[in-house]
Amino acid sequence: MGKRGRAQADSGELDLSSDAQPPAPEYMKGPMGIKRRKRIPFSQRERLGHETPGTVLRGPQITVDCECGEQAELQYGDRWTCPSCERVYDTSNIPRDQYEKIRKLQFRFRLLPIALGVVSISLAVFFTLSGNIFAVFILLPSVIVAWFMLLRPPHRRRFQQAMSDMPTWDLRAEAQ
Numbered sequence: 001m002g003k004r005g006r007a008q009a010d011s012g013e014l015d016l017s018s019d020a021q022p023p024a025p026e027y028m029k030g031p032m033g034i035k036r037r038k039r040i041p042f043s044q045r046e047r048l049g050h051e052t053p054g055t056v057l058r059g060p061q062i063t064v065d066c067e068c069g070e071q072a073e074l075q076y077g078d079r080w081t082c083p084s085c086e087r088v089y090d091t092s093n094i095p096r097d098q099y100e101k102i103r104k105l106q107f108r109f110r111l112l113p114i115a116l117g118v119v120s121i122s123l124a125v126f127f128t129l130s131g132n133i134f135a136v137f138i139l140l141p142s143v144i145v146a147w148f149m150l151l152r153p154p155h156r157r158r159f160q161q162a163m164s165d166m167p168t169w170d171l172r173a174e175a176q
């Protein structure tokens, strides 16, 4: 009756569970918690300092894989009734302190892209107001290129390394 709950950074950006496993076929969604390997369209990938509203402050979403194969992204404390098989899961059964550890870890790693975004936007506003529109056209592409080419890959690796040391939980469906 076990089922897996796993903290996840945001909408499918990090498939932490499959890091150590060989690549699965596309679209495979296995019962062992193997996540989709489908490539995420560029537009849905991590953006500069922009996240799903509430992710940073309310904490990472928890991916719940129901035994029947249904999947849901929940916030900590949410109760969820599987629409297909009506099993009920309660994420507040996850130990609070463990979830907090993950939340803090994720928040720490969010700071760099957020800071970069804030600084870039401030500079863009400053250049715009001081009539230096041309600088904005150089600044913004440079920041984006620097982020994707130089900063993000090692940042992501460190984050995934840190996340792989974090626990996963076996949430159990409540008795019906």
Ligand SMILES: [Zn+2]
Binding pocket: 066, 067, 068, 069, 070, 082, 083, 084, 085, 086, 087
């Ligand atoms: Zn189900």
